[in-house]
Amino acid sequence: MQNFRFQTVPLIINETGALARLGEFIQQEFPACRRLFIVSDAGLVSSGILQAGLDNLDQLGLQYQLYAGVVPDPPEAVVLLAAQQAREFGSDLVIGMGGGSAMDVAKLIAVLCGNDQALSSMYGINQIRGKRLPLVQIPTTAGTGSEVTNISIVTTGETTKMGVVAPQLFADLAILDASLTTGLPVATTAATGIDAMVHAIEAYTTRHKKNPVSDMLARQALKLLFNHIDRACSHGRDLAARQAMLLGAMMAGQAFANAPCAAVHALAYPIGGRFHVPHGLSNSLVLPTVLRFNLPAASEQYAELAEILAPDATGSAEARANAMINALADLALRTGIPTRLRQVGIRETDLEQLASDAMQQTRLLGNNPREVSWQDAYEIYAAVL
Numbered sequence: 001m002q003n004f005r006f007q008t009v010p011l012i013i014n015e016t017g018a019l020a021r022l023g024e025f026i027q028q029e030f031p032a033c034r035r036l037f038i039v040s041d042a043g044l045v046s047s048g049i050l051q052a053g054l055d056n057l058d059q060l061g062l063q064y065q066l067y068a069g070v071v072p073d074p075p076e077a078v079v080l081l082a083a084q085q086a087r088e089f090g091s092d093l094v095i096g097m098g099g100g101s102a103m104d105v106a107k108l109i110a111v112l113c114g115n116d117q118a119l120s121s122m123y124g125i126n127q128i129r130g131k132r133l134p135l136v137q138i139p140t141t142a143g144t145g146s147e148v149t150n151i152s153i154v155t156t157g158e159t160t161k162m163g164v165v166a167p168q169l170f171a172d173l174a175i176l177d178a179s180l181t182t183g184l185p186v187a188t189t190a191a192t193g194i195d196a197m198v199h200a201i202e203a204y205t206t207r208h209k210k211n212p213v214s215d216m217l218a219r220q221a222l223k224l225l226f227n228h229i230d231r232a233c234s235h236g237r238d239l240a241a242r243q244a245m246l247l248g249a250m251m252a253g254q255a256f257a258n259a260p261c262a263a264v265h266a267l268a269y270p271i272g273g274r275f276h277v278p279h280g281l282s283n284s285l286v287l288p289t290v291l292r293f294n295l296p297a298a299s300e301q302y303a304e305l306a307e308i309l310a311p312d313a314t315g316s317a318e319a320r321a322n323a324m325i326n327a328l329a330d331l332a333l334r335t336g337i338p339t340r341l342r343q344v345g346i347r348e349t350d351l352e353q354l355a356s357d358a359m360q361q362t363r364l365l366g367n368n369p370r371e372v373s374w375q376d377a378y379e380i381y382a383a384v385l
Contacts, residue, residue, distance in 0.1 A: 002211065004209065004211035004212075004213075004258075005258070006211065006213045006214070006258050007150070007167060007170060007257070007258065008148055008170065008254045008257065008258075009137075009147070009148045009170055009171050009172070009173070009174045010172060010173075011029065011172065011173045011174070012148070012173075012174045012175075012176065012250065013025065013173070013174070013175045013176065014176045014243070014246070014247055014250075015175075015176070015177060016177060016178045016179055016239050016243050017177060017179055018175050018176070018177040019050070019052050019053040019056075019138065019175065019177045019179065019180060020052040020053065020055075020056055021056060022052075022053035022056050022057060022095075022138075022175070023053075023056040023057045023059065023060035023062050024056065024060070025136075025173065025175065026057070026060075026062060026093070026136070027060060027062075029172070029173055030093055030134050030172075032092070033092045033093040033134060034062060034063060034092065035063050035064070035065075035089060035090050035091050035092050035093070036057065036062060036063065036064040036065075036091065036092075036093050036094075036095055037064070037065055037067065037085075037086040037089055037091035037093070037094050037095070037109065037113075038054075038064055038065065038066045038067065038094075038095045038097060039067050039070060039082060039094065039095065039096045039097065039098070039102050039103075039105050039106040039109060040066065040067070040068050040070060040096075040097045040098045040102050041068055041069075041070040041071065041098050041099075041101070041102055042068045042069070044068075044097065044098050044102075044140060045066065045068040047183065049140070049179075049180055049183065050097055050180075053097070053138075054066070064095075065085065065086075065089045065091070067082045067085055067086070069081065069082060070082075070098060070101050070102045070105050071101065072101055072276070072278065073101065073153075073155045073161070073272060073273070073276070073279075074101050074104065074105050074154060074155060075154070075155040075156075076119060076120075076154055076155070076156060078105065079105055079108050079109070079112075079119060079154060080112075080119060082105060082109050083108070083109045083112040083113060083119075086109050086112075086113050087112075087113055091113055091133060092133060092134070093133055093134045093135075093136065094106050094109050094110040094113070094133050094134070094135050094136070095135075095136045095137075095138065096135070096136070096137045096138065096146075096147075096171075097138045097140065098138075098139075098140050099139070099140060099141045099143070099144060099146075099192075100141070100143065100144030100146040100153075100279065102140075103137050103139065103144070103146035103147055104146055104151075104152040104153055104154070105152075106135065106137065107135065107146075107152045107164075107169040107171075108122075108152050108154070108164065108169075109133075110132040110133040110134070110135040111128055111132040111168055111169070113132070113133050114130060114131045114132035114133045115129065115130035115131060115132070117129050117130060119154075122164045122166070123154075123156075123162040123163065123164055124163075124164075124165070125165045125166070125363070126165070126166050126167075127164070127166065128164065128166040128168045128169075130168075131168065132168050134172050135171040135172055135173075136171060136172065136173045136174075136175065137171040137173070137174045137175070138174070138175045138177065138180070139174075139176065139180075139181075139246065139249070139250075140180040140181060140184075141181060141184060141188065141192045141249075142181055142189075142192055142193060142196060142225075142232075142242070142245035142246045142248065142249040143191070143192025143193060143195040143196050143249055143279075143280050144192070144195065144196075144249070144253070144279070144280075145196060145199055145249050145250055145251075145252050145253020145254070145256070145257075146253065147171060147174040147175075147176075147250060147253065148170070148171070148174055148250055148253040148254050148257060149169070149170075149253050149254075149256070149257040150165060150166060150167055150168075150169040150170045150257055151163055151164070151165050151169065151257065152164045152169055155273070160273060160360075161269055161272075161273055163363065165363075170257075174250065176243070176246040176247060176250055177246075178239045178240075178242035178243035178245075178246055179239065181242045181245070181246065182236055182237045182239065182242055183236070184236065186233045186234075186236070186335065186336065187281075187335070187336070187337050188278075188280075189229070189232050189233050189236065189245075189335075190229065190233055190284075190331075190332070190335035190336070190337050191278060191280035191281040191283075191284055191337050192249070192280040193225055193229040193232065193233075193245055193249070193280075194229075194280060194283065194284040194287065194328070194331065194332065194337075195279060195280030195283045195284070196221065196225050196245075196248060196249035196252045196253075197221075197222060197225050197226065197252070197328070198261070198264050198265070198283045198284075198287055199218075199221075199249075199252035199253060199255065199256040199261060200217075200218040200219075200221040200222045200225070200248075200251075200252040200255055200256075201218070201222070201264075201291070201302075201305065202256060202260075202261040202262045202264055202265065202367070203215075203217075203218045203252070203255035203256040203258075203259040203260070203261070204218040204219070204255070204259075204301060204304075204305060205262070205294070205298045205301045205302070205369050206256075206259045206260055206261070206262055206367045206368075206369075207262070207366070207367050207368060207369055208259075208260065208366065208367050209258060209259045209260060209367075210259045211258065211259060213258070214254070214255040214256075214258045214259035215255075215259075217251045217252070217254050217255040218251075218252065218255040218256075218259075219305070219308060220248075220251055221248045221249070221250075221251035221252035221255060222248070222252075222305060222308045222309065223248075223308050224244045224245070224247055224248030224251070225244075225245060225248035225249065225252070226308060226309055226327075226331075227244070228241045228244040228245050228248070229245065229331065229335075230334070230335075232244075232245050233335050260363075260364070260367050261364055261367065262364055262365070262367040262368035262369070263290050263293075263294070263364065263365060263368040263370075263372050264283055264286055264287055264290045264291075265283065265361070265364050266358050266361035266364035266365045266368070266372070267286045267290060267354075267358045267361075267377060267380060267381070268282035268283040268285070268286055269282070269357070269358070269361055269364075270353075270354045270357035270358050270361075271285065271286070271341070271344070271346070271354065273357065274350070274353070274354065274357065275344055275345055275346055275350075277344045281337060281338065281344070284332050284337060284339075285338065285339065285340075285341060285344070285384055286380060286381075286384055287328060287329075287332075288325050288326075288328055288329040288332075289380050289383045289384050290380060291324075291325045291328070292322075292325055293370065293372075293376065293380055294368065294369050294370050295318060295321060295322075296370060297369040297370040298321075298369040298370070299317045299318045299321040300317050300321075301369075302317075302320075302321035302324050302325070303317035303318075303320040303321045303324070305324050306320040306321060306323050306324035306327075309323075309324045309327040309328065310323035310324050310326070310327045339384075340384060340385065341381065341384050341385045342385055346381075346385070348382075348385060351378055351381045351382055351385065352378065354377070354378075354381050355374050355375075355377040355378040355381060356374065358372075358377045359372075359374050359377060
């Protein structure tokens with residue numbers, strides 16, 4: 001048996017309607033905390049879907065400050081401003097409520113308020129020193145799995161992103177409540193769901209740290225996500241389908257937090273960074289082509305996943321692997337999200353820069369089953385154009 005380490009959030013609550021009991025959970029798990037800093041975005045706050053949680057905090061006399069300044073692909077300035085406000089409020093607990101961006105920012109605020117280390121010194125793997133404030137994460141999309149990962153992505157320049165990866169970023173509590181996801185548009189539901197599937201697939205085939213626990217989670221995540229995404233897209237208020245999607249995304253998050261992602265993410269990041277394409281859609285755009293590129297090195301593992309995504313597939317491992325990839329490509333077509341780079345404003349003249357940007361993602365490329373060169377990256381982008 002191989003040696004491995006597996007780490008995750010110590011308490012996960014999977015309960016439709018749980019947000020309305022937010023204050024109760026806080027009192028049960030963090031009885032000494034009285035000043036809560038809530039991190040979200042303006043759209044979510046104005047939608048009113050967070051109100052049930054805020055009302056419960058008010059009923060129980062818990063003081064809170066709501067920061068709604070998170071934007072997609074959050075820049076350092078947003079993180080630092082929010083952390084400053086959290087310190088001035090005297091926060092003793094941080095709550096992330098939103099998509100991956102809000103939860104990523106919440107992680108870093110909890111760390112920045114817990115010690116005096118500069119954000120600029122945290123980038124990379126295991127660069128955080130010291131502790132953080134207690135941290136609660138509540139996702140409003142079934143995609144990133146950020147509520148159970150130890151990763152936070154920050155935009156550090158006009159188009160560049162950096163990752164902070166450290167065990168301090170694992171939350172203390174994650175709450176999965178499908179009622180927060182019922183208003184998502186079809187395109188967002190589809191793209192974030194496919195993003196979660198990418199997490200599971202890349203965790204299952206990663207070159208480093210692949211382990212039996214992550215494999216189990218990845219397979220169960222794929223089953224939940226693939227079997228419920230069509231229903232979640234076509235009947236957006238189906239709470240059972242939505243809760244299954246949240247659970248699947250969380251399991252995929254647990255998987256890739258311990259068996260890290262690879263080339264799909266490496267090639268997706270430049271698309272999001274340069275063209276402000278949402279992360280889930282960026283992943284979906286390159287997913288089938290990257291998987292086909294990986295076939296010489298990963299066909300056996302993809303064939304194993306075909307049992308879930310293309311159960312009727314027969315024949316050789318390569319044939320079953322291709323059926324699995326085709327099932328994912330068909331899903332994107334079926335849900336109507338863009339499938340070509342041109343659809344999101346990318347031109348042929350942009351491909352060289354995208355390939356160069358992708359090659360900077362060494363943390364991710366090193367996990368890919370097959371080595372990716374600059375020319376490989378360029379040809380993958382060209383095939384998707």
